[in-house]
Amino acid sequence: MDLSYGPEYEAFRDELRAFIAENRHRAPAAPGAAQRAGADAVAWQQLLLEHGYTARTIPREYGGFGAEPDILTSRIIAEEFAAAGVPGGLSNQGISMLVPTLLELGTEEQKRRWIAPTLRGEIVWCQGYSEPGAGSDLAALRTSAREENGEFVINGQKIWTSTAHQADMIFCLVRTEADAPKHAGISYLIFSMKTPGIEVRPLRTMTGHAEFNETFFTDVRVPVDQIVGQRGQGWMVANATLGYERGMLGDPAALENRLAALVQLMHDERIDGVRAIDNAALCDRLVALQAEVAAMKFNGLRLLSNSLKGEPGGLAKLIVKLQSCELAHQISALAIDAMGELGLLYGGSRRERAGGSWQWNYMFQLGLIIGGGTAQIQKNIIAERGLGMPREPKLEHARAPKAGAA
Amino acid sequence: MDFGLSPEQRMLRDAVDRLLREHCPLDHVREVAEGGHAVSAAVVAALSELGLSGIMVPEEHGGLGLGLLDALVVAEALGAAVAPVPFVARCVLAPLALRLAGTPAQQARWLPRIADGSARFGVGLTEVVNRRDGGGVTAADGTLSGSALFVLDSADADAFVIADQGGQLHLVAGEADGLERLPLSTIDLTRSVGELRLDGVAAEPLGEDDGGTANRLVAAGRVLLAADSVGAGDVMIARAVDYAGEREQFGRVIGSFQAVKHMCAEMAARLEPCRSLVWYAAHAFDAVPDEALLMACHAKSHTGEVGRFVARTATEVHGGMGFTDLLGLHYWFKRIGFDRQLLGGPEIVRAEAAALQGWGKRAA
Numbered sequence: 001m002d003l004s005y006g007p008e009y010e011a012f013r014d015e016l017r018a019f020i021a022e023n024r025h026r027a028p029a030a031p032g033a034a035q036r037a038g039a040d041a042v043a044w045q046q047l048l049l050e051h052g053y054t055a056r057t058i059p060r061e062y063g064g065f066g067a068e069p070d071i072l073t074s075r076i077i078a079e080e081f082a083a084a085g086v087p088g089g090l091s092n093q094g095i096s097m098l099v100p101t102l103l104e105l106g107t108e109e110q111k112r113r114w115i116a117p118t119l120r121g122e123i124v125w126c127q128g129y130s131e132p133g134a135g136s137d138l139a140a141l142r143t144s145a146r147e148e149n150g151e152f153v154i155n156g157q158k159i160w161t162s163t164a165h166q167a168d169m170i171f172c173l174v175r176t177e178a179d180a181p182k183h184a185g186i187s188y189l190i191f192s193m194k195t196p197g198i199e200v201r202p203l204r205t206m207t208g209h210a211e212f213n214e215t216f217f218t219d220v221r222v223p224v225d226q227i228v229g230q231r232g233q234g235w236m237v238a239n240a241t242l243g244y245e246r247g248m249l250g251d252p253a254a255l256e257n258r259l260a261a262l263v264q265l266m267h268d269e270r271i272d273g274v275r276a277i278d279n280a281a282l283c284d285r286l287v288a289l290q291a292e293v294a295a296m297k298f299n300g301l302r303l304l305s306n307s308l309k310g311e312p313g314g315l316a317k318l319i320v321k322l323q324s325c326e327l328a329h330q331i332s333a334l335a336i337d338a339m340g341e342l343g344l345l346y347g348g349s350r351r352e353r354a355g356g357s358w359q360w361n362y363m364f365q366l367g368l369i370i371g372g373g374t375a376q377i378q379k380n381i382i383a384e385r386g387l388g389m390p391r392e393p394k395l396e397h398a399r400a401p402k403a404g405a406a
Numbered sequence: 407m408d409f410g411l412s413p414e415q416r417m418l419r420d421a422v423d424r425l426l427r428e429h430c431p432l433d434h435v436r437e438v439a440e441g442g443h444a445v446s447a448a449v450v451a452a453l454s455e456l457g458l459s460g461i462m463v464p465e466e467h468g469g470l471g472l473g474l475l476d477a478l479v480v481a482e483a484l485g486a487a488v489a490p491v492p493f494v495a496r497c498v499l500a501p502l503a504l505r506l507a508g509t510p511a512q513q514a515r516w517l518p519r520i521a522d523g524s525a526r527f528g529v530g531l532t533e534v535v536n537r538r539d540g541g542g543v544t545a546a547d548g549t550l551s552g553s554a555l556f557v558l559d560s561a562d563a564d565a566f567v568i569a570d571q572g573g574q575l576h577l578v579a580g581e582a583d584g585l586e587r588l589p590l591s592t593i594d595l596t597r598s599v600g601e602l603r604l605d606g607v608a609a610e611p612l613g614e615d616d617g618g619t620a621n622r623l624v625a626a627g628r629v630l631l632a633a634d635s636v637g638a639g640d641v642m643i644a645r646a647v648d649y650a651g652e653r654e655q656f657g658r659v660i661g662s663f664q665a666v667k668h669m670c671a672e673m674a675a676r677l678e679p680c681r682s683l684v685w686y687a688a689h690a691f692d693a694v695p696d697e698a699l700l701m702a703c704h705a706k707s708h709t710g711e712v713g714r715f716v717a718r719t720a721t722e723v724h725g726g727m728g729f730t731d732l733l734g735l736h737y738w739f740k741r742i743g744f745d746r747q748l749l750g751g752p753e754i755v756r757a758e759a760a761a762l763q764g765w766g767k768r769a770a
Contacts, residue, residue, distance in 0.1 A: 001409065001412070003409060003689075006407075072407055277766070278767045279766075283765050284753060284760075284766075287703075287756040287765075288708070288711070288756060291683070291703075291705075291707055291759075294686070295704075298679070298685065299679040299681075299682045301409035302410055302681075305407065305408050306410075308407065316681075319678050322671075323675055323676075378671075379667065379668040379675075380664065380668075382674055383661075383674075384667070387647045389647060390651065390659055390661050390662040392662055392663075392664060393658065
């Protein structure tokens with residue numbers, strides 16, 4: 001057990017701390033992940049890009065900093081921004097999911113054209129994966145793309161396209177090979193959201209906000225070279241991306257921040273004049289969550305060490321999405337319970353705490369338990385890939401999905 | 407940066423596993439447990455060959471001079487094998503008490519004998535955590551009186567470390583006048599605990615402090631009990647997965663039903679982070695003193711909760727067979743149950759963790 005980073009890394013950490021101290025007044029308020037970055041956030045992103053505190057390992061020719069991949073450096077950057085309570089580099093679906101996918105599987109031309117403006121926050125992306133009939137069984141998707149005069153003509157419907165209403169671009173899974181087996185008929189396309197034939201309808205959720213959209217495609221024409229990977233390889237391309245999404249949804253530092261906010265809340269809120277944190281039952285729940293957050297933190301350190309040694313993460317990695325999303329939800333649940341009646345206040349009410357964000361989180365985090373691979377799908381993955389348990393036998397009459405508008 | 411076990415610690419684990427596979431199969435555990443011994447002399451002898459009785463004894467006193475994280479590796483292996491071996495109190499807490507609080511003379515007298523296995527200690531700490539009605543030890547004029555309950559590794563002990571109500575630790579000889587030793591028989595027949603009734607028994611204070619050492623001993627014991635549950639839980643999950651892969655109902659192995667798969671996935675998902683938590687808690691004990699007590703609380707309480715979930719769920723995956731004596735699965739179930747209650751159940755321990763952080767105070 002050696003938890004030191006060594007002098008070279010500590011020097012880097014000192015440098016970064018000095019940078020944050022000097023520049024933190026320029027940092028924007030923490031942006032919601034689904035928001036288009038404002039001018040201050042774009043300027044902040046630019047500053048971080050210049051110093052290599054975001055997109056650090058992305059090659060310079062694509063707008064990154066061009067440093068050698070180094071897990072500990074990335075870790076220090078994440079730690080220091082979190083510790084300072086200052087937002088780090090932009091995190092959105094374009095940066096977290098599309099950029100790594102293009103780096104791995106895109107053409108040179110695609111990399112040069114899309115990565116840099118995405119990193120700068122100038123291009124906002126949305127993800128076109130799920131459909132009304134293709135959720136957990138994503139490969140059953142039916143949005144079709146037939147080739148015609150050097151273009152794909154797309155028809156169908158996507159759902160859960162979170163930033164579609166403000167996105168410039170979409171990365172989208174479509175069925176190009178109507179007669180191929182389910183997984184082999186899919187392609188991964190990128191195209192502008194301003195293309196004629198796209199209609200975005202906000203999808204209001206239980207939170208009362210429209211964090212997601214439904215997106216409809218009617219004869220949307222996209223040049224054939226806007227495919228990532230080959231025709232019929234979209235499933236493989238998408239799986240590369242889903243891995244990044246699960247990484248995004250299981251960040252232990254985010255859990256530590258939520259827990260710290262909960263501890264602060266329970267210090268501040270009083271019940272009959274007694275701090276919530278001194279209420280035995282509430283405090284018991286808090287300490288139980290604190291232990292679980294610690295366990296996930298150390299699980300994360302273990303995974304970090306595994307990757308440093310080039311060892312696979314195994315079970316410790318497969319469980320992260322399931323456990324982290326559940327834990328985040330429980331943290332919000334306790335916050336609401338600790339607030340009692342005040343925990344109900346929402347929608348800008350008088351006496352509302354923290355802008356109603358605990359209630360919003362409580363509901364939205366339930367969405368995260370479902371999204372990005374439901375808890376049940378995660379359990380299948382843990383059982384099958386982690387524990388080597390047998391797959392459910394396939395039903396003989398299960399049909400290959402037919403391409404076509406829903 | 408390397409979070410995890412060192413190559414040496416992995417080798418230690420392999421060596422202990424190998425030895426237990428040879429000397430401590432379930433048939434042997436059953437024989438010892440049903441014979442009412444709780445201690446396998448054969449397994450103890452085999453472990454001594456590896457020098458494990460001196461694992462926590464400094465090298466200058468003839469031991470291996472290792473830390474709690476090393477001891478944890480052994481505890482996890484013993485839990486996995488449900489080994490009837492007095493380890494936690496005898497090989498770790500007693501030498502630790504002497505190291506932390508003993509005078510040079512006490513250390514010179516006892517540590518070499520602990521290392522070579524000729525002094526076998528039991529340790530009683532329920533005075534500092536979880537004291538129940540009927541228990542209570544008071545010290546006066548170099549003697550102890552009262553009852554120490556749940557003294558760990560007591561059956562064949564020839565000396566004891568006992569905490570009094572003030573948290574002061576004492577050395578008591580196993581054959582001292584006025585000492586009555588009564589066995590307590592628990593669900594877990596692989597562990598030995600006893601009650602000591604003391605009537606003005608001669609006792610030698612172990613150093614002098616305000617209970618700080620006793621608290622540290624409790625922390626070390628908690629981490630090891632948690633590790634024991636991680637080891638035992640691992641085996642319960644592996645056995646459940648194996649059983650679900652063989653047992654057929656409705657024309658399929660039951661492990662292909664999602665209802666059963668999800669039970670196994672939930673067990674793994676909850677237990678896996680406990681492994682990292684107990685590692686860190688042991689590391690904190692060895693190297694990050696400010697965090698040691700809190701992390702020991704977290705490791706104990708959280709692993710206690712997860713352990714109970716794994717123990718019952720793995721049993722359920724086995725269906726009716728899990729409930730029988732035949733499979734012997736209940737040895738792990740009971741072992742995990744023991745780990746959960748001793749040195750404080752989850753609620754007691756969480757209240758302590760809260761107090762360490764200034765939370766949970768009663769209104770003035």
